[in-house]
Amino acid sequence: MSKFDIEKVERLAGLKLKDDERERIKRDIDEIINYFDILKEVDTDGIDPLVYTKWTRLTLRNDEVHTGLTLEEIKKNRKLFGNNFFRVRRIIGE
Amino acid sequence: MYKPTIGLEIHLQLMTESKIFCSCSTEFAAKPNTHICPVCIGLPGALPVLNEKVIEYGVMLGIALNCTINEVSSFYRKNYFYPDLPKGYQITQYAIPLAKDGFLEIVTENQRKMIRIEKAHIEEDSGKSIHTGDITESEYSFIDFNRSGVPLMEIVTYPDIESPDEAYEFLNLLRSIARYLGVSTGDMEKGALRCDVNISVSKDEVMGTKVEIKNLNSFRSVKRALEYEIKRQTKLIEEGRTVVKETRHFDEKDGTTKAMRTKEELNDYRYFPEPDLPPLIISGDFIEEIGQRIPELPNQKMRRFIEDYSLSIDYARSIAYVPSFSKYFESIIAFTGKPREVANFIMVNISNYLNETGKDIEEVPFGKEEFKELLDLIDSKIISLNIAKNVLDDSIRSGKSPSEIVREKGLSQVTDEDTLRSMIVEVLKENEMQVRQYLAGKTKVIGFLVGAVMKKSGGKANPDLVNKILLKELETLRQ
Numbered sequence A: 001m002s003k004f005d006i007e008k009v010e011r012l013a014g015l016k017l018k019d020d021e022r023e024r025i026k027r028d029i030d031e032i033i034n035y036f037d038i039l040k041e042v043d044t045d046g047i048d049p050l051v052y053t054k055w056t057r058l059t060l061r062n063d064e065v066h067t068g069l070t071l072e073e074i075k076k077n078r079k080l081f082g083n084n085f086f087r088v089r090r091i092i093g094e
Numbered sequence B: 001m002y003k004p005t006i007g008l009e010i011h012l013q014l015m016t017e018s019k020i021f022c023s024c025s026t027e028f029a030a031k032p033n034t035h036i037c038p039v040c041i042g043l044p045g046a047l048p049v050l051n052e053k054v055i056e057y058g059v060m061l062g063i064a065l066n067c068t069i070n071e072v073s074s075f076y077r078k079n080y081f082y083p084d085l086p087k088g089y090q091i092t093q094y095a096i097p098l099a100k101d102g103f104l105e106i107v108t109e110n111q112r113k114m115i116r117i118e119k120a121h122i123e124e125d126s127g128k129s130i131h132t133g134d135i136t137e138s139e140y141s142f143i144d145f146n147r148s149g150v151p152l153m154e155i156v157t158y159p160d161i162e163s164p165d166e167a168y169e170f171l172n173l174l175r176s177i178a179r180y181l182g183v184s185t186g187d188m189e190k191g192a193l194r195c196d197v198n199i200s201v202s203k204d205e206v207m208g209t210k211v212e213i214k215n216l217n218s219f220r221s222v223k224r225a226l227e228y229e230i231k232r233q234t235k236l237i238e239e240g241r242t243v244v245k246e247t248r249h250f251d252e253k254d255g256t257t258k259a260m261r262t263k264e265e266l267n268d269y270r271y272f273p274e275p276d277l278p279p280l281i282i283s284g285d286f287i288e289e290i291g292q293r294i295p296e297l298p299n300q301k302m303r304r305f306i307e308d309y310s311l312s313i314d315y316a317r318s319i320a321y322v323p324s325f326s327k328y329f330e331s332i333i334a335f336t337g338k339p340r341e342v343a344n345f346i347m348v349n350i351s352n353y354l355n356e357t358g359k360d361i362e363e364v365p366f367g368k369e370e371f372k373e374l375l376d377l378i379d380s381k382i383i384s385l386n387i388a389k390n391v392l393d394d395s396i397r398s399g400k401s402p403s404e405i406v407r408e409k410g411l412s413q414v415t416d417e418d419t420l421r422s423m424i425v426e427v428l429k430e431n432e433m434q435v436r437q438y439l440a441g442k443t444k445v446i447g448f449l450v451g452a453v454m455k456k457s458g459g460k461a462n463p464d465l466v467n468k469i470l471l472k473e474l475e476t477l478r479q
């Protein structure tokens, strides 16, 4: 029994997997989840979650405007660009 | 009686020059994709660097909303796929927002009410996608990333709002506060303020099903959408049907809300901490320093105008909520006194002038000196209040001083008793019926007769004198 819904993961990741890929990835993710089950055995009561491993100070910048990419630079790297817009495959619905 | 329960989710653009995580300009309505860089279009390897102004504005707004500022807060990635979100995630705050547990006190119809604020956090805006033509016509959508990375503050209220009017007033006050602080223009037309609402209706203590409404483009739309939604949900329940938990779209044209096609399941944003940004640490000293820079806010101003100057709630609010109006008003009354009279002139005559000309109040060529002159003319009984309004209208438009206008147009009040008496005698002759009625005890017709005299004098008669002489003349007729 899988602990997750592989089809949901596919949808969320925006992927379409082939059948054999799906089986392989399902196995991998199951293994990862099982490993977390082992981690869960540790008693963490009264311990704050560790989000950052090193507390570097956040670097800030002044609110100053600098020029970014020029249209030429954009066009060089993006074929689907015209009339100042990036073109993407038509988005249907919301 | 069904009671609505309403919560608001507001996005305010913080008016910085550059974006939240890169140095691109936030200029509105610029040519598409002229303010973009590797950071805000999500090129691999580009790293976000936080704009310090965003923190300053965020903290300022948080304090003004009576929130607790978290000295340590953190950034998260909110993951979803949409072409106008170039990184595939939005950098936002999640577990610990910049500000939490605040409130705003609003006043509607003489009632004061506390609306609690759950949290206020900073985040980046997405780009804008444009779909032209219909599906068969065009195989492309078009993306403009100029807005991608524009700083926003998201403000979430508790569901303490119980009517469309309260929702409107909350937004009105919030926008005004943002303007006083100078952190946001709150212009909905320019995308500087967006609002989504949550609403349910219920007959008893059991909460109804919550519906979310999007695409609200003006304060009026918020009110209309809520009014419609209250009716719709009430009707469903009365018919024994169920309200579906969903997101609806407000249709500006017909004033209705329509269900949006959404896959609920997709709302799984898989938030996780942003590894490229360490936690945001704000010192108590910084919070203190920002707090001291907060000016008197519109709700405090409004209360002061009502309590100290006896202005009506409507006038007090209209003046207090617009920084330029209150600045004008206060600079004048500091010189002239008479706040009630000045408020009246501003809200009627000057407002009309502004509507007519499209000018801002700073441009009104009628300052404290002119106001003083006008009020003195009324005080010394040279002109009546009614004439004064005409003089003001004339003066703003012609640039002439109030006394000049009174002199040139001969507007001085007639205070000469003989002149007034002869006018009164004429009026009494012309209105024999009313005179008989008066003598028969129907004293109310005195108002009509005073009016007739005022009209004959072209509004220039001194009303007190007219009253006095008129009564005397009527009494002589009795003998």
Ligand SMILES: [Zn+2]
Residues within 6 Å of the ligand: A068, B019, B022, B023, B024, B035, B036, B037, B038, B039, B040, B041, B149
């Ligand atoms: Zn950028």
